[in-house]
Amino acid sequence: MRKRGRFLAAHPWCCFCGGNAPATTIDHVPARTCFPDRVGPENFEFPACAYCQAATRLDELAFGFYVKLGDPSDENFREGELAKALSGLKNNLPNLLPELNLTPRDKRNSLRLMGMEKPAHILAADLPLAGVPKDVHPHLLRYAHKIACAIYYREQRRIASRDHYVWATWTQGTNRNGIGALEGFISMTPLIVRGTRRNVGLGDRFGYRCNKADDPDALTAVAQFGSGLVLAMLVVSPDCKKKLRDDGGWVKVAEMLVPPD
Numbered sequence: 001m002r003k004r005g006r007f008l009a010a011h012p013w014c015c016f017c018g019g020n021a022p023a024t025t026i027d028h029v030p031a032r033t034c035f036p037d038r039v040g041p042e043n044f045e046f047p048a049c050a051y052c053q054a055a056t057r058l059d060e061l062a063f064g065f066y067v068k069l070g071d072p073s074d075e076n077f078r079e080g081e082l083a084k085a086l087s088g089l090k091n092n093l094p095n096l097l098p099e100l101n102l103t104p105r106d107k108r109n110s111l112r113l114m115g116m117e118k119p120a121h122i123l124a125a126d127l128p129l130a131g132v133p134k135d136v137h138p139h140l141l142r143y144a145h146k147i148a149c150a151i152y153y154r155e156q157r158r159i160a161s162r163d164h165y166v167w168a169t170w171t172q173g174t175n176r177n178g179i180g181a182l183e184g185f186i187s188m189t190p191l192i193v194r195g196t197r198r199n200v201g202l203g204d205r206f207g208y209r210c211n212k213a214d215d216p217d218a219l220t221a222v223a224q225f226g227s228g229l230v231l232a233m234l235v236v237s238p239d240c241k242k243k244l245r246d247d248g249g250w251v252k253v254a255e256m257l258v259p260p261d
């Protein structure tokens with residue numbers, strides 16, 4: 001209790017809804033459900049109002065499941081946790097269940113869309129590919145917004161206002177075309193933060209790279225869970241958003257964010 005009291009005294013306002021709501025709770029972002037054994041990195045606790053903590057409950061469920069499903073690394077795989085997350089999804093959000101009965105043709109098409117080649121020794125029918133239903137996107141994006149606000153607060157040491165523009169997108173680490181589309185983002189985010197915990201090796205469970213500026217007020221970040229889910233995020237002030245629009249698009253972001261020496 002004392003730790004919680006101290007934390008909320010130091011961080012009195014919710015960092016997820018613009019900074020006008022008193023924080024009443026500590027929110028782990030990314031949620032513990034995103035991590036094997038529910039062990040996530042230290043110092044990823046954020047002040048939240050009751051509304052913001054509760055509002056993303058279902059998004060967390062969907063996000064946690066697709067983080068697990070999308071990470072091909074053996075090190076992060078826990079069969080029991082995946083089964084549990086799957087049953088959570090079945091009970092609460094059955095429309096978000098992955099499509100497991102893809103035809104060989106569907107699988108070949110999705111490989112092509114991801115810029116990957118079928119290994120010669122595997123039949124298309126045997127590829128371990130699952131389809132992601134369209135309904136999953138808004139859940140992943142809402143949660144990505146929450147992570148963007150959290151990283152903004154952590155890096156800028158202030159709260160993104162209600163008028164800040166928060167943009168996020170996601171892809172898979174194995175999706176070459178998806179990662180290729182983020183190349184600009186990746187090359188302009190030189191500050192690398194790896195999630196760690198004292199006395200526990202977290203491997204590659206979570207990390208992000210970012211870049212930030214005070215004037216114009218902007219943060220850009222690319223986060224990854226293990227070898228799987230990748231998020232690209234941008235948080236900019238209303239002024240900065242206007243400049244981006246007037247100057248004609250994303251290219252200008254790189255020019256405004258000056259990498260450190």
Ligand SMILES: [Zn+2]
Pocket residue numbers: 014015016017018021048049050051052053
């Ligand atoms: Zn809030």
